[in-house]
Amino acid sequence: MKFKVNSYHFKLLRDYERLSAFKEAIDDYAIRNGGDSNGSNCKVAFDLGCGSGVLSYFARRYMDKIIAIELNNSTYQLAKENLKEFDNIQVFNDDILSFDFSKLNEKADLIICEMLDTALIDEEEVPVLNRARKFLNDGGEIIPKGMVNSAEAVFMNNHFIQYEDDEYSPIYVSLGESVVYSEFDFMDEIDCNFSAEIELKIYGKEELVDEIGFEERLSQEKYEKFNFKENFNIEEDKLKINGIKLTSFTKLNESIICGPTPMLNPEMLIPMEETELKCSDSVRIKLEYVMGGGVETIRTDVLEIIHQ
Ligand SMILES: C[S@@+](CC[C@H](N)C(=O)[O-])C[C@H]1O[C@@H](n2cnc3c(N)ncnc32)[C@H](O)[C@@H]1O
Numbered sequence: 001m002k003f004k005v006n007s008y009h010f011k012l013l014r015d016y017e018r019l020s021a022f023k024e025a026i027d028d029y030a031i032r033n034g035g036d037s038n039g040s041n042c043k044v045a046f047d048l049g050c051g052s053g054v055l056s057y058f059a060r061r062y063m064d065k066i067i068a069i070e071l072n073n074s075t076y077q078l079a080k081e082n083l084k085e086f087d088n089i090q091v092f093n094d095d096i097l098s099f100d101f102s103k104l105n106e107k108a109d110l111i112i113c114e115m116l117d118t119a120l121i122d123e124e125e126v127p128v129l130n131r132a133r134k135f136l137n138d139g140g141e142i143i144p145k146g147m148v149n150s151a152e153a154v155f156m157n158n159h160f161i162q163y164e165d166d167e168y169s170p171i172y173v174s175l176g177e178s179v180v181y182s183e184f185d186f187m188d189e190i191d192c193n194f195s196a197e198i199e200l201k202i203y204g205k206e207e208l209v210d211e212i213g214f215e216e217r218l219s220q221e222k223y224e225k226f227n228f229k230e231n232f233n234i235e236e237d238k239l240k241i242n243g244i245k246l247t248s249f250t251k252l253n254e255s256i257i258c259g260p261t262p263m264l265n266p267e268m269l270i271p272m273e274e275t276e277l278k279c280s281d282s283v284r285i286k287l288e289y290v291m292g293g294g295v296e297t298i299r300t301d302v303l304e305i306i307h308q
Contacts, residue, residue: 001057004078009052015263022114023058025143025252029110030062044106046135048096048113048128053079053089055112060086067104071095096128101135108135111142118163118260118268119149119182119246119289121298126190126291133187146185146251152178153200153283155231156243156269161295165266172269175241176202181287195288197303200244205279208234234279241283242274244300272300282306 005013013019033043042064047056050068052075059066066089070076076093083089092099111132115125129142136142156162156172164170181198184190231240248265250258260266277283284304290297 003052003054003057003082005052006075006078009075009078012263013052013054015261017258017261018264019054021250021252021256021258021264022055022112022143025256026055026058026062026112028253028256029141029143030059033062033109042106043109045110045112046108046132048111048132049115049124050079050091051075051114053083053091055114056083056089056091057086059110059112060089063110064088065106066090067092067108069094069096069099097124097131099131101132104135107137107140108132109137109140111136111140113142113186114144116144116147116248116250116265118248118265120147120184120248120291121268121289121293122295124292125186126184126192128292129186130189130192133189141253142186144186144250144252145254146183146187148180148249148251148257149182150178150180150247150249151198151200151244151287152176152247153202153241154243154245154269155239155241156271159242159271161271161298162269163266164260164268165262170269172243172245174245175208175239176200178245178247190291192291192293193288194291195286197284197286199282199284199306201282202239202241202277202280205234205237208239208279237278238276239279240274240276241272243269243271244285244287245269270298270300273302275302275305277305278307280308282308 045059045063045066047068050070056066056068068091080091115123117123120126152174153176154172162170181196246268286301288299
């Protein structure tokens with residue numbers, strides 16, 4: 001099957017890890033729910049933010065009816081064209097946040113919604129699911145099932161928000177282990193206003209040398225860009241952090257979990273007030289954002305340095 005796509009959806013389709021995670025979860029749903037659709041027990045799916053229509057295409061054999069909804073008109077035209085031969089798929093050009101689900105006169109057994117992005121900040125997965133979940137039948141399922149987010153302290157070269165997939169790759173060093181700071185189950189109603197206090201532990205002297213290898217293993221580029229001599233003096237136990245890195249893990253279902261891929265939640269670097277500390281210290285920070293509100297809603301605050 002050849003899909004007509006624009007350049008953004010081409011990149012989404014080329015990300016095989018992302019696609020195979022969703023395909024596996026859809027296949028797994030079908031296996032657990034009786035395989036191919038036989039029409040006797042009408043099964044309905046919603047594909048929210050259907051884009052090129054690829055996830056409806058994966059689900060078409062298992063469901064009696066699929067309602068696919070896409071906001072962007074030119075993308076909707078592509079989905080309509082790509083899915084035209086499948087009589088059980090109906091494509092709507094609409095904003096899910098105002099879409100009148102009650103006019104469908106039926107609820108979904110399965111909601112598929114890939115409007116994900118790192119920590120759920122920049123796309124509308126959470127507000128969309130808060131609205132659509134009311135139209136899920138009892139015993140229904142959502143793919144993906146949820147998300148786990150973690151954070152770690154970093155020193156980074158630029159002072160703006162960057163993704164790991166950026167054309168100009170961010171240059172940074174991680175200065176402590178990643179800690180899980182939030183976990184969501186998409187079956188629950190979720191408050192879009194997120195706020196958490198997170199304690200980030202900085203590596204000890206030996207771990208830092210092991211993990212980062214500083215002077216011996218660091219590339220000349222990093223060494224110069226970071227002005228390492230000034231910012232890091234492990235001998236004298238002096239370090240600086242100026243950002244956090246967020247990593248998101250998508251729980252497709254109970255057994256499939258997918259880490260960052262180029263087009264599915266690439267790691268995100270967020271600048272923070274530059275703070276001096278020592279090896280093995282911890283730093284307590286406050287992280288706030290609006291899920292679905294965009295990266296401009298992100299706020300960070302350094303609350304406290306805790307000496308070991
Ligand atoms: C990350 S893409 C995923 C596309 C497709 N489901 C896939 O997996 O390849 C998210 C899609 O959701 C659409 N979208 C974003 N906000 C929307 C909204 N409020 N209502 C309907 N569609 C929306 C975007 O235009 C985009 O095509």
